[in-house]
Amino acid sequence: MATEKGGERAKDIMRLGPVDLKDATSNPAPLGLMGFGMTTVLLNMHNAGWFALGSMILAMGIFYGGIAQIIAGIMEWKKGNTFGTTAFTSYGLFWLTLVFLLLMPQFGWWEGPENNAMIAYFFMWGLFTLYMFIGTLRLNRALQVVFFTLTILFFLLAIRDYTGSATIAMITGYEGIFCGFTAIYAACAQVLNEVYGRTVLPLGPVKR
Structure with missing residues (x-):
């Protein structure tokens, strides 16, 4: 009897035809872009010399x-x-x-990273971001600007730590502020364009 009922249910499902499954979940990209953009702006305000590194930046991080x-x-x-x-x-x-690299020495868990270690750290993140930038060439202009400026930022951070130059540190800070705001723009554009159902802020889609 159970087999017969199962067969009948299967036939009923077949009669319904194909089911159209639509993705009804929201777009998570603005959340990620805002999280990245705002934190990047605030950290690089510190790098530019506007204020000291404190709990606000660490909490945002x-x-x-x-x-x-x-x-x-x-x-x-x-x-x-x-x-x-x-x-x-x-x-x-x-x-x-990054936050744990800053905090762990304060807690006495490990010694702070050597300068050469931080140079390697930022350099590797620069390489990662460079290949992600190549991926944005198939997406849109807004993301291209975000990832291009972020690639520059990571390499500037490595150069800053290599040279110890205060001038490069300040330049790095302002470049990072600009990078963060490009991510904030991309996030705002996606939210406002969806809410208003039209292009309020252009993203510059790439023709494929």
Whole structure:
């Protein structure tokens, strides 16, 4: 009897025809871009010499730059977006590693990283961002600007630590502020364009 009922249910499903499954989840990219952009602007205000490195930047690095971006990356994974998953999860973990590099010596867990180690750290993140920038060439102009300026930022951070130059440190700060605001623009554009149902802020889609 159970087999007969199962067969009848299968026939009923077949009669319904194909089911149209639509993705009804929201776009996580603005969350990730805002988490990255705002935290980058605030950290680089410090790098530019506007104020000291304190708990405000560290808290932003843990929660908005770190955890919020990881959440956005997980949401992008669910939507099948490999680029978004890789970018947001990676940069979320970047912020967490950076904060822990700063805090762990304060807690006496490990000694602070050597200068050469931080040069290598920023250089490797620059390489990662460079190949992600190449991926944006198939996406839109706004993301191209974000990843291009971020690539420059990471290499400038490595050069700053290599040279110890205060001038390069200040230039790095202002370049980082600009980079952060490009990410904020991309986030705002996606939110406002969706809310108003038209292009309020252009993203510059790439023709394929």
